[in-house]
Amino acid sequence: GDSVTQMEGPVTLSEEAFLTINCTYTATGYPSLFWYVQYPGEGLQLLLKATKADDKGSNKGFEATYRKETTSFHLEKGSVQVSDSAVYFCALSDQGTDKLIFGTGTRLQVFP
């Protein structure tokens, strides 16, 4: 079945460091791919998405490119801030279904 694998956390960075959180997927069709973020004490918020191969999603300085050849959707940000500290979830929604399948989440901690 469909699945999402993302890197284990926590990821600990200093402010202004470069961030990569890896995400790979397995899907039977042509899925849409999402990154959601969960700040402490809050629900899940969409960060960005891409619905077809080679699409790049971007928001708030974060980017991820839908790579069909490597079945990946890695999240990147050039310069993280303390306020980016949160849990990041990679997710997919396959064709013909609207359920989201999530990865395990990666906790990011950014220190000043």
Added chain:
Amino acid sequence: EPEVTQTPSHQVTQMGQEVILRCVPISNHLYFYWYRQILGQKVEFLVSFYNNEISEKSEIFDDQFSVERPDGSNFTLKIRSTKLEDSAMYFCASSGGQPSPSTDTQYFGPGTRLTVL
């Protein structure tokens, strides 16, 4: 900005009791969902609901669970007889389904933490 709301934020119940978790989706959305997250584990899909009926459900969503949209604004999840393993954070989500349900953004509520004693 419109948002999904959920009540209560925290529910404590005794094993075997019935609980109803409530959600108010974004008003013009047509697709509704429940997910849950057991502490330390991944977010798991429970059920999707469209046009007043269940469109998809997971293996977790057994006969103990039911969903309802009783009045055109609320969307509820009922657990008929709670078990210890039902303790989790339950998230409601909704989407407009455009251009298709699989590509549209699902907007999540803040969650209800259910604790079964």
